[in-house]
Ligand SMILES: Nc1nc2c(c(=O)[nH]1)N[C@H]1C(S)=C(S)[C@@H](COP(=O)(O)O)O[C@H]1N2
């Protein structure tokens with residue numbers, strides 16, 4: 001892999017073990033749903049059951065995956081529902097500026113709506129042509145390839161539309177609100193005015 005493809009301070013490890021905080025949730029298809037709520041245009045909530053979500057059209061995206069702990073996994077092939085397609089199905093109010101992506105057990109990550117809508121951002125169901133494994137986020141995980149890995153929320157259950165920014169799980173614990181690996185935005189103390197709400 002050529003050097004200019006690697007963000008500053010990153011390296012390519014020999015293999016890819018899963019990274020997460022807490023236990024791996026068990027998938028219960030009958031109880032599972034994916035919700036979009038908060039500042040929707042209709043003020044109502046959107047909800048997909050597992051069969052409904054699994055029927056949505058999927059696209060492929062190949063990207064490098066950058067964890068803030070400095071490893072980069074090159075050329076990961078994901079398949080899933082474009083985040084922008086979900087936003088089209090669940091229109092936000094015009095005041096929406098950010099989203100909070102919620103996982104099982106209360107893990108969360110916030111991002112600008114423009115990051116959520118970016119090319120290559122998927123609610124992924126497959127990696128390398130196979131269903132994502134439980135440790136990597138089965139049945140659905142977010143993939144935000146242009147931000148550090150903690151924004152790529154595994155075991156996603158909800159998207160909350162925000163009209164003001166709010167810090168997610170790691171953002172509240174000292175990590176950078178924006179998390180652009182090319183700018184090496186690792187920690188909250190590096191934030192500049194306008195890059196996020198105070199800790
Ligand atoms: N729900 C949840 N999602 C999560 C995490 C987590 O602890 N819980 N860890 C994040 C971090 S720090 C990284 S680097 C990636 C790792 O994804 P992987 O295990 O598939 O490599 O998942 C992210 N998504």
Ligand SMILES: [Mo]
Nearest residue numbers: 067068149150
């Ligand atoms: Mo990470």
